[in-house]
Amino acid sequence: MELIFEKSRPGRRGVTLPAKDVPAACEVDGRYRRGRDAELPCVSEPGVVRHFTGLSKMNFGIDSHFYPLGSCTMKYNPKFTERIAGLEEFTSLHPLGPQLVRGAMLTQGALEVISNLGSVLCEITGMESFTTQPMAGAHGELTGVMLIAAYHRHKGNRKKYVLIPDSGHGTNPASAAIAGYKVRTIRSDTSGVMDLGEFKRSLDEDAAAVMLTCPNTLGVFNPHIKEIADLTHKAGALMYYDGANLNAILGKARPGDLGFDVVHLNLHKTFATPHGGGGPGAGPVGVKKDLIPFLPVPRVIRRTDGMFALDFEEPLSIGYISPFYGNFAVILKAYAYVLLLGRKGLIEVSESAVLNANYLKCRLRKYYDIPYDKDCLHEFVLSASRQSEKGVHATDIAKGLIDKGIHPPTVYFPLIVKEAMMIEPTETESKETLDRFVEVMIELAALAEKDPGVFKEFPRTTPVCRPDEVKAARDMDVCSLSG
Amino acid sequence: MNYIPHSEQDRQEMLKVIGIRSGNVDELFKGIPAELRALSFDLPSGKSEFEVERYLKSLAEKNATDLVTFVGGGFYDHYIPAAVDAVVSRSEFYTAYTPYQAEASQGTLQAIYEYQSCICRLTGMEVSNASLYDGGTALYEAAMMAIHITGRNKIIMDGGVNPIYRRMMYCYTTNLSIEFVETPVTHGQSDRNEIDKYLDDKTAAVILQNPNFFGAIDDHSDIAEKCHKLGALVIESVYPLSLGVLKTPQEMGADIATGEGQSLGIPLSFGGPYLGFMAARKEFIRRMPGRIVGATTDRAGRRSFILTLQTREQHIRREKATSNICSNEALCALRALVYMCLIGKEGIKEIAALCMNKAEYAKQKLEAIKGVEVKRSSPTFNEFIIKLPGDPNGLIGKLIEKGIAAGFPLGRYYEDMTDYMLIAVTEKRTRQEIAMFAEALEDALWS
Amino acid sequence: MVPQELKYTKEHEWVRIEGGEAVFGITDHAQSELGDVTFVEFPDTGSEIKQFGSLATVESVKAASDIYAPLSGRILKVNEALRDKPEIINQSPYEEGWICRISVADAMEERNLMDASAYETYLKESG
Structure with missing residues (x-):
């Protein structure tokens, strides 16, 4: 499709501005003025709307396609929460409002939403206090590791390392490194969980924390988790819970009960807020009591008179993680979601998510290799190693799925599985959808035996087929300045 | 429950396939040892949309919005044209994930490419990324970029930089050994003498803002010139709408431009989600954080878009990545793009x-x-x-x-x-x- | 295809020692594992390097691979042709696709490298 710049014609515009009702009193002095106009496109409103509607049709989304992208929890996003987040009494609120004198009185509803979501998340995770400031999962990780660093600094501990299993999300080591720690990577054992022996050997007084996803990216719940937590605490280190996979255990287990000291959650995963084609998300962080003094400011507190207010006066706080209180609209949607589902609904979420994953795994076991075939929870990892012997790789199967109207699983992750295809169906998919997925996967496995060469032509039904990644990286054409 | 389609019969059939004869879904959780089960899960029971709406509207009404x-x-x-809301409410955009599978995401990918292009046109810079969380984190990322590019660790920050961003900067860098110097604002503008006093060949970057926090406009070209002589970079945080008339970061000689994109069609929403943008000189593209979309061609020679230079990112480089960012603010970037297209040149x-x-x-x-x-x-x-x-x-x-x-x-x-x-x-x-x-x-x- | 006259590291670099200088690059095995090379990040000429210390990066679309110095010394020259045409590494890893030329600080360090047959065995064992 043409770029919007190629549709631009001088003289067209899509917005009429309010009238100039004040005298034109000033001109920018030449030395402060830009030399050339910003070449934004000139397009009418219908032209803009048609362009973007056209682009939208080239996307797979949850409303249109099954999207079993592992570790991403692509569940249905309730329309109701979008409506709530669109209420003008929320969208038009200036974030500096509550920082004005008497301003908190003007934003009581919004502050209450933040406070209430924090309380609900505490109960869901077994933690004792939450900050809603982090604006995405990885941002939550960074916040969490910074809290851990502040805790150690306050205690006078000199710590150097964060321990992370090799199956962990790439954000884990990146977040630990950015917060100033070195990373020790721990191998997975033959059952797919962090190798206990290697963990014990790597854990010493230099360890600041252990960062774990539980269940991990293979969907496996670590049976040694309690022992790991005890050993970690004994070594003077803290336990960090990557909440990307919380959808597996709602109401069944809580990170706080398992011995974790810090957790981050991805509201855009477990709590059904839409992912927006890459964001915005929200990554609130919960902590146990010992870490509360270090949480970011401002904090939303409830005063003794029942009114909500902001608290900036926390001497041990790590400071400002976000300019304000986090991605408020996302927080609001997640809160509405919890209110709709309630206790029973949330438990059902995990039960159905786990049921769906196990069902798919059982039905696909004959056709694909499953390197760590343990009891899985909400997701599992297939390997296309059998197919790759015929020259059909995970990416080829992914492209075959696209032609059948199914968004592919996460491919080539986790790194510990060759030709990995990580499948997370989520709870919002029906048995018919799962059955169709199974049929398609079986069909593709058969095709890989019979006619492996044909995969290189997939996908055939999309606007483009296999864009040239090497050319993109070498040319680095990342913006259009013509037209 | 509205969002889970299974009937009891579906559930039983599926359990049978899995080999659970008891019909009890909880057996699927036997991997979690009994002593590690949730000690509590005390939440209110679920409610209808109508009831939840009534409650949340009652909270909404506690906010004063007629000020x-x-x-x-x-x-x-700023005013947000209706067409911005209409476009971003296309669920093909808002219910999609990060565009890892290019063929299933050309809509998002082309939109990001167009967004990057508009940010470059607005700031005059050569390359842009696909978005960061907000203006504050964008400024922090730019500072880290400058530290890595120059191999130096001293940052001079103008007192006219948004104080919220300055606090964020200190928060993020607490555990790193970075030397910060803050220079005052004099007669509304950046104090050249003070900056000169600290600017040396150990300086990684000078961080400036235009217009500054007090609304004053400046021309930082002279500061940029001095920085470049000493091998330091210039980071300019800008208010995008002001670039309709004001001198661009590129014209002032900035190496990295960042800013908060909220003014481009994004509601105030009590603090977020917002949009951090970042643009830079092309030579620094490999040090940029976050996703970048590139144009290329497909098998049949058709123009296509794809996430590129991913080896910078955490999912490949892990602890050596340029940043830990994964999710960004794609839908807000789409808002900003649609806004920029509607408002036009x-x-x-x-x-x-x-x-x-x-x-x-x-x-x-x-x-x-x-x-x-x-x-x-x-x-x-x-x-x-x-x-x-x-x-x-x-x-x-x-x-x-x-x-x-x-x-x-x-x-x-x-x-x-x-x-x-x-x-x-x-x-x-x-x-x-x-x-x-x-x-x-x-x-x-x-x- | 492992040239007999070269020495090798466990990180899949090859090195050709020429008197007090040495030229090195990555092996055919390394380039094929990496795939199409899209970028090479060079060290500054004149900089000092330590044997087995990381000094450059070779990138493909799917990985970024650190390059380690096979010997200690000083960077004399880098292969400028790779800046525009990094794919030369794929086409000719042992000849046109060399990465750096260095002055050798300690000839004894050669003991820490593998000869062609040892590298071939190493490839078989680790493959």
Whole structure:
């Protein structure tokens, strides 16, 4: 499709501005003025709307396609929460409002939403206090590791390392490194969980924390988790819970009960807020009591008179993680979601998510290799190693799925599985959808035996087929300045 | 439950396939040892949409939104055209994930490429990424980028940089050995002498903001020239709408431009989600954080878009990545793109001029009030500071009762500015509202 | 295809020692594992390097691979041709696709490298 710049014609515009009702009193002095106009496109409103509607049709989304992208929890996003987040009494609120004198009185509803979501998340995770400031999962990780660093600094501990299993999300080591720690990577054992022996050997007084996803990216719940937590605490280190996979255990287990000291959650995963084609998300962080003094400011507190207010006066706080209180609209949607589902609904979420994953795994076991075939929870990892012997790789199967109207699983992750295809169906998919997925996967496995060469032509039904990644990286054409 | 489609029969059939004969779904959780089961899960029971809506509307009504606002501070009450909302409510956009599978995401990918292009056109820079969380984290990422590019660890930060961003910067870098120097603002603008005093061949970057937190505009070309002589980079944080008229970061010689994109069609929403943008010289592209979309061709030679230079990112480089960012603010970037397309080349000049003229009118109205002094030592964009006879907090409280959010008290962030207030005027404020504000302020001061 | 006259590291670099100087690059095995090379990040000429210390990066679309110095010394020259045409590494890893030329600080360090047959065995064992 043409770029919007190629549709631009001088003289067209899509917005009429309010009238100039004040005298034109000033001109920018030449030395402060830009030399050339910003070449934004000139397009009418219908032209803009048609362009973007056209682009939208080239996307797979949850409303249109099954999207079993592992570790991403692509569940249905309730329309109701979008409506709530669109209420003008929320969208038009200036974030500096509550920082004005008497301003908190003007934003009581919004502050209450933040406070209430924090309380609900505490109960869901077994933690004792939450900050809603982090604006995405990885941002939550960074916040969490910074809290851990502040805790150690306050205690006078000199710590150097964060321990992370090799199956962990790439954000884990990146977040630990950015917060100033070195990373020790721990191998997975033959059952797919962090190798206990290697963990014990790597854990010493230099360890600041252990960062774990539980269940991990293979969907496996670590049976040694309690022992790991005890050993970690004994070594003077803290336990960090990557909440990307919380959808597996709602109401069944809580990170706080398992011995974790810090957790981050991805509201855009477990709590059904839409992912927006890459964001915005929200990554609130919960902590146990010992870490509360270090949480970011401002904090939303409830005063003794029942009114909500902001608290900036926390001497041990790590400071400002976000300019304000986090991605408020996302927080609001997640809160509405919890209110709709309630206790029973949330438990059902995990039960159905786990049921769906196990069902798919059982039905696909004959056709694909499953390197760590343990009891899985909400997701599992297939390997296309059998197919790759015929020259059909995970990416080829992914492209075959696209032609059948199914968004592919996460491919080539986790790194510990060759030709990995990580499948997370989520709870919002029906048995018919799962059955169709199974049929398609079986069909593709058969095709890989019979006619492996044909995969290189997939996908055939999309606007483009296999864009040239090497050319993109070498040319680095990342913006259009013509037209 | 509305969102889980299974009937009891479906569930039993599926359990049978899995080999669970008891019919009890909980058996699927046997991998979690009994002693590790949740000790509590005490939440209210679920409710209907109608009931939840009634409750959340009751909370919404506790917020006052009928205020005429002159509060800015980097976050502005601009008008959002209806077509922006219409486009981003296409669920093909908002229910999609990060575009890892290019063939199933050409819509998102092309939109990001167009967004990157618009950011480059606006800032004059050569390359842009696909978005960061907000203006503050964008500035922090830019500082880290400069530290890695130069191999130096000293950062000079102008006092006119948004104080919220400066606090964020300190928070993020607590555990790293980075030397920060803050230089003051003198007569409204960056203090050249102070910057010169600290600028040396150990400096990684000088961080500037235009217009600065006090609304004053500047031309930082001379600072950039000195920085480059010493091998230091210049990071310029900008207010995107002001670039309809103001000198671009590129024209001033900046190496990295960042900013908060909220003014481009994104609602205030009590602090987020917003949009951090970042653009830079092309030579620095491999040090940029976050996703970048590139144009290429497919098998059949058709123009295609794809996530590129991913080896910079955490999912490949892990602890050696340029940043830990994964999810960004894609849907907000789409909002900004649609806004920029609607407003267009002429509109952005007009809106910038409109904001400036209205602010100028407000200055005139306010300085006519006895005891109010408008600071005119340097030109401003759509925001300016006034000096009052005393602490403005009481006045702000009084004006709120009259339905006016008068401005932001600078004493909150600047100890020596307790009598000052920061006032922002956007295209939404009418002549009448500005006059009403002046009248109310006069009343509050003198009657 | 492992040239007999070269020495090798466990990180799949090859090195050709020529008197007091040495030229090195990555092996055919390394380039094929990496795939199409899209970028090479060079060290500054004149900089000192330590044997087995990381000094450059070779990138493909799917990985970024650190390059380690086979010997200690000083960077004399880098292969400028790779800046525009990094794919030369794929086409000719042992000849045109060399990465750096260095002055050798300690000839004894050669003991820490593998000869062609040892490298071939190493490839078989680790493959």
